[in-house]
Structures are given as structure tokens and as C-alpha cells.
Amino acid sequence: MHIDELFQFHFMTNALIAGTLVAVMASAIGWFMVVRQQTFAGHTLSLVAFPGAAAAALAGAPVFVGYFAACAAGALALSAVSSGDGHARSLGHESAAIGSVQAFALGLGFLFVSLYHGLLNGLDSLLFGTFLGITDDQVLVLLGIAVLALGTLAAIARPLLFASVDADVARASGVPVAALSAGFLLLLGLAVAATSQITGALLVFALLVTPAATARLITSRPGLSLALSVAIGLVVTWVGLAIAYFSIYPVGFYVTSLAFGLYVLARVLR
Amino acid sequence: MNEEAVRLSHAEVRLGGRAIWSDVSLCIRPGEFAAVLGSNGAGKSTLIKAILGLLPLSAGSGTVLGRPLGEANRLIGYLPQRRSFDAAARIRGVDLVRLGLDGARWGIPLPGRASAEARRRVDESIELVGAAGYAERAIGQLSGGEQQRLLIAQALVRHPRLLLLDEPLDSLDLPNQVTVAALVQRICRDQGVAVMLVAHDVNPILPYLDRVVYFAGRTAVEGAPREVITSETLSRLYSAPIEVLETSDGRLVVVGTPEAPAIHGDRHAHGHDHAH
Numbered sequence: 236m237h238i239d240e241l242f243q244f245h246f247m248t249n250a251l252i253a254g255t256l257v258a259v260m261a262s263a264i265g266w267f268m269v270v271r272q273q274t275f276a277g278h279t280l281s282l283v284a285f286p287g288a289a290a291a292a293l294a295g296a297p298v299f300v301g302y303f304a305a306c307a308a309g310a311l312a313l314s315a316v317s318s319g320d321g322h323a324r325s326l327g328h329e330s331a332a333i334g335s336v337q338a339f340a341l342g343l344g345f346l347f348v349s350l351y352h353g354l355l356n357g358l359d360s361l362l363f364g365t366f367l368g369i370t371d372d373q374v375l376v377l378l379g380i381a382v383l384a385l386g387t388l389a390a391i392a393r394p395l396l397f398a399s400v401d402a403d404v405a406r407a408s409g410v411p412v413a414a415l416s417a418g419f420l421l422l423l424g425l426a427v428a429a430t431s432q433i434t435g436a437l438l439v440f441a442l443l444v445t446p447a448a449t450a451r452l453i454t455s456r457p458g459l460s461l462a463l464s465v466a467i468g469l470v471v472t473w474v475g476l477a478i479a480y481f482s483i484y485p486v487g488f489y490v491t492s493l494a495f496g497l498y499v500l501a502r503v504l505r
Numbered sequence: 506m507n508e509e510a511v512r513l514s515h516a517e518v519r520l521g522g523r524a525i526w527s528d529v530s531l532c533i534r535p536g537e538f539a540a541v542l543g544s545n546g547a548g549k550s551t552l553i554k555a556i557l558g559l560l561p562l563s564a565g566s567g568t569v570l571g572r573p574l575g576e577a578n579r580l581i582g583y584l585p586q587r588r589s590f591d592a593a594a595r596i597r598g599v600d601l602v603r604l605g606l607d608g609a610r611w612g613i614p615l616p617g618r619a620s621a622e623a624r625r626r627v628d629e630s631i632e633l634v635g636a637a638g639y640a641e642r643a644i645g646q647l648s649g650g651e652q653q654r655l656l657i658a659q660a661l662v663r664h665p666r667l668l669l670l671d672e673p674l675d676s677l678d679l680p681n682q683v684t685v686a687a688l689v690q691r692i693c694r695d696q697g698v699a700v701m702l703v704a705h706d707v708n709p710i711l712p713y714l715d716r717v718v719y720f721a722g723r724t725a726v727e728g729a730p731r732e733v734i735t736s737e738t739l740s741r742l743y744s745a746p747i748e749v750l751e752t753s754d755g756r757l758v759v760v761g762t763p764e765a766p767a768i769h770g771d772r773h774a775h776g777h778d779h780a781h
Contacts, residue, residue: 389613390612391611392613393607393609393611394609394611396608397604397608400594400596400604401604401608403585403587404583404584404585404659404660405608407581407583407585408578408579408605408609409578410608455596455597455642456597457596460595
């Protein structure tokens with residue numbers, strides 16, 4: 236068992252590139268999600284990804300197309316539900332509405348899975364992730380999406396942070412709070428769809444929430460906290476992929492456990 | 506720069522088809538300290554939002570710093586009603602002040618001269634409110650008074666010519682109310698900034714005030730404090746008999762308002778029985 240074995244196979248190289256792209260995107264966008272206290276929306280998008288992928292498989296389309304289409308649609312639905320321009324964002328109503336979307340999405344997913352019997356073998360990887368069979372095309376698509384999503388995030392980062400921690404003052408300073416909120420949900424949808432492909436739909440949070448939560452335990456400097464979140468995301472993804480290569484269990488499990496371990500460590504040491 | 510900081514003439518704001526207030530005329534000049542008073546729900550915050558252009562006037566007209574309402578917001582420091590950060594808020598006071606300076610700008614701030622200058626202005630503003638000792642700590646771990654000072658620093662950081670402070674004293678204990686009020690007056694006088702401060706209790710700020718805008722009966726009157734807070738003016742405003750009493754140490758007590766008394770309280774710590 237040698238580490239350089241990891242790079243001998245093309246599929247593994249693809250997995251590492253895809254994992255890197257996904258880790259950076261998920262932990263950066265996830266950091267804003269945690270700051271904005273929208274983890275429930277993120278969770279819903281991750282569950283929407285599952286019926287999307289199942290429907291794509293049923294229709295004979297590539298699974299990743301299903302992930303992205305479903306997450307984009309889910310993000311638009313969520314921003315329609317939660318628009319109220321943030322003025323009196325009634326969290327109770329909002330989470331009830333989001334919860335209803337979530338339950339419906341999960342139901343649809345299982346319907347598609349049972350309609351398409353061939354997928355049953357793949358149910359595990361839809362839910363818990365896989366690093367096998369990531370094609371060159373998928374890597375290219377992921378690269379394009381990561382560049383688009385991170386470029387957009389960099390451009391809107393400051394007003395988005397302002398609107399997230401201090402919406403009233405941001406609005407008075409001319410920040411388009413409602414538009415940023417909708418735009419951010421779309422970015423979140425992209426990040427969730429991309430992450431689903433590595434960690435599976437159920438374990439997206441390992442990269443979306445845990446690195447950000449850990450980083451925020453360590454520092455309250457926003458820039459440093461964001462950078463730390465990305466670093467943690469990268470480390471758990473790389474190590475998780477490496478361990479998964481030498482074992483029979485899904486990669487999502489390792490990424491989740493490593494991320495959780497770091498989180499617990501940060502809490503204990505704090 | 507002799508134009509008025511804020512001018513409204515016969516202004517009206519409607520929300521949900523109902524007039525919150527109408528026929529409100531007022532004029533606040535640069536360097537003046539004005540209090541906005543009145544009962545809960547009388548439309549004090551609505552006035553602040555109208556001046557910021559966040560709520561449109563349904564009748565009448567207004568200007569702020571010589572421009573139409575909403576078009577001079579970069580020259581206004583705004584502190585909304587609120588707003589305390591819960592213990593989980595993981596952002597430092599200094600970051601919050603910095604957002605007040607350039608948080609509305611797109612793109613990533615690059616290190617360099619502009620960034621050093623921004624840093625200097627943030628520090629200067631924090632120094633001005635006396636918050637340097639705790640600005641590097643997470644805002645959620647600070648007391649209400651400390652948070653309020655940092656929020657005032659945030660409102661000041663762009664060197665505004667008008668400060669709109671919506672109940673900045675509300676969450677503070679009496680000693681803090683007095684010191685924050687003194688701080689606001691010092692800024693008002695030293696920097697020539699016009700200040701409109703929404704308050705529940707006029708007494709902590711009474712010695713500093715140049716003008717008072719008093720909301721009641723779906724309208725408001727504006728004038729010097731001792732002209733507005735009188736039995737005669739308030740009785741006319743409320744359309745009910747109101748009595749204004751003055752205590753021996755110069756505090757004003759309003760008796761007989763239809764709602765809970767808008768002006769009340771004791772400036773001294775002993776024997777005060779605030780409802781909040």
C-alpha cells in the first residue's frame with residue numbers, strides 16, 4: 236500500500252481534482268450559509284438533489300445533470316418561498332415552507348428510484364457518495380461551475396456579508412439585500428449539486444457546514460475564518476479520498492468522520 | 506453648506522392603506538441635535554425610514570442634505586432600532602464598523618494604501634466612541650452598552666453629515682443612557698453633524714437637545730424642547746388634556762397621555778422604576 240498508488244489510476248486523479256474543486260466551493264459557500272443561518276435551506280437543497288439525480292437516471296440523462304437541474308430549481312423555489320424581502324423574515328413560517336418542500340422532494344426521489352429498478356444498486360452512491368467513475372467531462376463541468384461560483388462569490392462577498400450580519404444598515408447603504416439573498420441561494424444550489432456527487436446527497440453537510448462551523452469556533456475574524464473553512468474542507472476531502480481508495484466503505488463516511496473529528500477537537504480545545 | 510440637514514413639508518406616509526402620520530413639517534439644521542419622541546407606534550421609526558427613502562412619502566415633500574429623500578444615504582449614518590447580537594454572533598466589533606465603511610462595495614478588498622486608509626478610519630471611529638478596548642472581541646460577547654457604542658462607531662465611520670439613531674438608548678441601563686447621550690452630543694457639536702435620535706424617554710438627553718419632533722395623534726410638531734413639551738402643545742397634539750410638570754432638578758414629566766406615558770423616568774439610579 237503506497238500513497239503514490241493514488242495517482243496511478245486516471246479515475247483516482249479525476250476523483251482528486253473533482254474533490255478539490257468541490258471542497259473549495261462547498262466550504263467557501265457553506266461558510267456564508269452558516270453565517271446567514273440558512274443551514275436548513277442548504278439541507279433542503281441537498282435532499283432536492285437526490286430526486287434530481289434519480290429522475291435523470293430514469294430519463295437516461297447523466298446523473299450530474301439531474302443534480303444541477305434539481306438544485307437550481309430548488310434554489311429558485313426556496314427564494315420564492317422566503318422572499319418577503321427579509322424585512323420581517325418570519326423564520327417560523329419560512330422553515331415550515333422549506334420543510335414541506337423537503338419532504339416532497341424526498342418522496343419524489345424514492346418514487347423515481349423505485350420506477351427505475353436498475354438504479355437500486357446505485358442508491359448507496361446517490362445517498363452516500365462515490366469517487367468512482369468520475370469522467371473527464373464531469374471534471375470539466377465541475378471546473379467550469381467552480382470558477383463561475385467562486386468568481387461570483389468573490390464579487391459579492393462583502394455586500395453579502397454585510398447583508399447577512401446587518402441587513403437593515405446594509406439596505407440603507409444601498410446593498411440590494413433581496414437580490415443578494417436570491418443570488419446566494421442559487422450559488423448554494425450549485426455548491427450542493429457539486430458536493431452531492433462526491434459525498435452523496437445525505438452527507439453534503441460534511442463539506443458545507445462542518446468546516447465552516449469548525450473555523451468559526453477557532454476565530455471570529457471573517458477573512459481568516461473563511462480561509463480556515465476552505466483549508467479544513469480541502470484536508471478532509473483529500474484524506475477522505477485517500478482512505479476510501481484503500482477501503483471498501485463509501486468516501487462520504489470518511490469525509491464526514493474526519494470533518495466531525497476536527498469539529499469536536501476544536502470544541503474541546505476551545 | 507447652509508442647507509438644511511432634513512426638511513419635510515406637509516409630509517405623509519401610508520402603510521397598508523392607512524396613514525401612519527400626515528401633515529408633518531420639520532426642519533433640522535447641520536449641527537443640531539433633535540430628539541424624535543412619542544408613544545409606541547406613533548410613527549417615530551417610520552420617520553427615520555422615510556428620511557432614508559426606504560418608505561415613500563404619499564403626500565408632501567422632503568429633502569435631506571439638499572437632495573431628494575433616499576439620494577443622500579451615503580452621507581447618512583444610520584443605526585436601526587434593534588438589535589442586539591446574540592452570543593453566537595461570530596464577528597468582531599471592528600469588522601462590523603468596517604462593513605459600515607465599505608461593506609456595500611463589490612469585489613474583494615486588496616491590501617494596500619486604500620486598505621490602510623480604511624483601517625485608519627475604522628480605528629479613528631472606534632477611538633471616538635471609546636470602544637478601542639473591546640473592538641477586537643466577538644460582538645456577541647459584549648454588553649448592550651458596548652455593542653451600542655460600536656454600532657454608533659459604524660454609523661460614524663463614513664463621516665456622515667446626518668446621524669439617524671433609532672432608539673439607541675433603549676437597551677441600556679440609566680448610567681449608560683447618560684454617557685451614550687453625552688457621546689452623541691459631543692459628536693454632534695465637534696463634527697457639526699446633525700443628529701436625529703429616536704427616544705422613549707426625553708430626560709437623559711434633554712440638556713443636550715436643540716429640537717424636538719413629537720409624534721402623537723397621527724401627526725407631529727417640531728420645535729425647541731421647551732416650546733414643544735408643554736401642556737398646551739401636547740394637549741393640542743393629543744386632543745386630550747395633558748399636563749407637563751417640571752421637577753426641581755429640571756426633568757419633565759408628562760401626565761395624562763392616552764397611551765403609556767412616553768416621557769417618564771428618573772435620571773438617577775436610585776428609586777427608578779422603568780418598565781423595561
